[in-house]
Amino acid sequence: MRPYLREKIPSSIDEIPSATAYEAGYLVTKNSGWRNVRPVIDTATCVGCQNCYLYCPDGVISIEDGKAKIDYDFCKGCGICRTVCKPGAIRMEAEK
Amino acid sequence: MSINAKTLDKTEYFYGHKACAGCGGSLAVRIALKVLGKRSIAVLPAGCMSAVGFNFPQLCFGNNAIISTFAGTASMLTGVYAGLKAQGITDFQAVGFAGDGGTADIGLQALSGAIDRNDDILYICYDNEAYMNTGIQKSSLTPFGAKTTTTPAGKNIRGNLRQKKNMFEIAAAHDIPYAATASIGYINDFMAKVEKASKIRGTKYIHVIAPCPTGWGVASDQTVDIAKEVVDCGLWYLAEYENGSFKINRRPKEFSSVEEYIRRQGRFKHLNDEDIKVIIDSRDKKWEAIDKTYSLQ
Numbered sequence A: 001m002r003p004y005l006r007e008k009i010p011s012s013i014d015e016i017p018s019a020t021a022y023e024a025g026y027l028v029t030k031n032s033g034w035r036n037v038r039p040v041i042d043t044a045t046c047v048g049c050q051n052c053y054l055y056c057p058d059g060v061i062s063i064e065d066g067k068a069k070i071d072y073d074f075c076k077g078c079g080i081c082r083t084v085c086k087p088g089a090i091r092m093e094a095e096k
Numbered sequence B: 001m002s003i004n005a006k007t008l009d010k011t012e013y014f015y016g017h018k019a020c021a022g023c024g025g026s027l028a029v030r031i032a033l034k035v036l037g038k039r040s041i042a043v044l045p046a047g048c049m050s051a052v053g054f055n056f057p058q059l060c061f062g063n064n065a066i067i068s069t070f071a072g073t074a075s076m077l078t079g080v081y082a083g084l085k086a087q088g089i090t091d092f093q094a095v096g097f098a099g100d101g102g103t104a105d106i107g108l109q110a111l112s113g114a115i116d117r118n119d120d121i122l123y124i125c126y127d128n129e130a131y132m133n134t135g136i137q138k139s140s141l142t143p144f145g146a147k148t149t150t151t152p153a154g155k156n157i158r159g160n161l162r163q164k165k166n167m168f169e170i171a172a173a174h175d176i177p178y179a180a181t182a183s184i185g186y187i188n189d190f191m192a193k194v195e196k197a198s199k200i201r202g203t204k205y206i207h208v209i210a211p212c213p214t215g216w217g218v219a220s221d222q223t224v225d226i227a228k229e230v231v232d233c234g235l236w237y238l239a240e241y242e243n244g245s246f247k248i249n250r251r252p253k254e255f256s257s258v259e260e261y262i263r264r265q266g267r268f269k270h271l272n273d274e275d276i277k278v279i280i281d282s283r284d285k286k287w288e289a290i291d292k293t294y295s296l297q
């Protein structure tokens, strides 16, 4: 589980809390638009070592069936995953 | 066996945040919360991590989290701890994440008070070596020579003239139950220290170096690497304070090049060889003291 995108963006006066408290992990915008480059995993080379998962500052990598998988909605394209991937399974591609 | 990638909580508690790409501080917060789990209550003062985590209605903490006054991280942690305790709740960890400015300058008094009372809290200082959220001003944890907007590099002054304060030893000097230094470049060491701290009752202080690509002038994909290099070149060290004594966790036999570490960062671009010699000399002096007073582990 992670904080996730909601359909409802609180906007009217009765939807906005009067005290400064609200539901935890309530997301309404993605971060994908920040990206100039996109990390792409070569699953054949990925050994599932979890290094990219551990070091991603945005926590967008999970290991599924022994391979790294990226949530592109929230990846910012920083490239840290590529730097820490020892087998060289991640390449950065320009966003179109 | 201490905690590792396999045993770590798969849940993400700091997600969708608005930190710059490659932000070291956000990695420190993310990993610490994965170690502490959903029963942690996070307190964040003014600074980048609160600014990027709470932008209503974008609320990026999956656990309970609250913003404190800039100076009041530790006192709010005390309040969280005391309030829950009064209600008979015991299965939680009050954890603070404050920057270098929020810790070593403005929040020092509240932190000192909490340690003095030995409140059962975990205080984590993510150190990016300046007031980053307001546009890179010098704090007392900015290293010698670094250019900030308040320590500019020009003809007469070449960046910060002061040495970095040793917050770890200041916390230890209170005879705190547990204090440690860490770096996001050695993430397993950091995880192990957060886990260890969570099992100790009383006040715990962890000081983690968390490079800021924006303020340091390094590429976003170099954050982790540079956080490792600062340890390898001896300008930062991994240590613990426990039961009244210091121990060093990692004693590099040979240091990697300080010059290379300095030269790859925009904030040090103006430094000349003499300045770098000053930095190397102060490193050597510090290690001489460490070798005398810290035990090896």
Ligand SMILES: Cc1ncc(C[n+]2csc(CCOP(=O)(O)OP(=O)(O)O)c2C)c(N)n1
Residues within 6 Å of the ligand: B025, B046, B047, B048, B049, B070, B071, B098, B099, B100, B101, B102, B103, B128, B130, B131, B132, B133, B134, B139
């Ligand atoms: C009492 C008070 N003074 C000043 C500020 C403005 N301010 C907000 S964040 C910040 C910088 C914090 O620096 P640091 O603690 O190092 O955290 P960082 O932003 O680097 O993560 C400042 C000066 C404030 N919010 N409150």
Ligand code: SF4
Residues within 6 Å of the ligand: A041, A045, A046, A047, A048, A049, A050, A051, A052, A053, A067, A068, A084, A085, A086, A087, A088, A089, A090
């Ligand atoms: S670091 Fe590389 S090899 Fe390891 S899990 Fe990630 S992509 Fe796969």
Ligand code: SF4
Residues within 6 Å of the ligand: A039, A055, A056, A057, A058, A059, A060, A061, A070, A074, A075, A076, A077, A078, A079, A080, A081, A082, B022
């Ligand atoms: S590019 Fe950065 S944000 Fe995207 S998956 Fe890699 S480490 Fe995470």
Ligand code: SF4
Residues within 6 Å of the ligand: B018, B019, B020, B021, B022, B023, B024, B025, B026, B048, B052, B128, B132, B133, B211, B212, B213, B214, B215
């Ligand atoms: S300015 Fe630095 S510390 Fe602040 S969010 Fe950006 S990278 Fe992180």
Ligand SMILES: [Mg+2]
Residues within 6 Å of the ligand: B099, B100, B101, B127, B128, B129, B130, B131, B132, B133
């Ligand atoms: Mg700072």
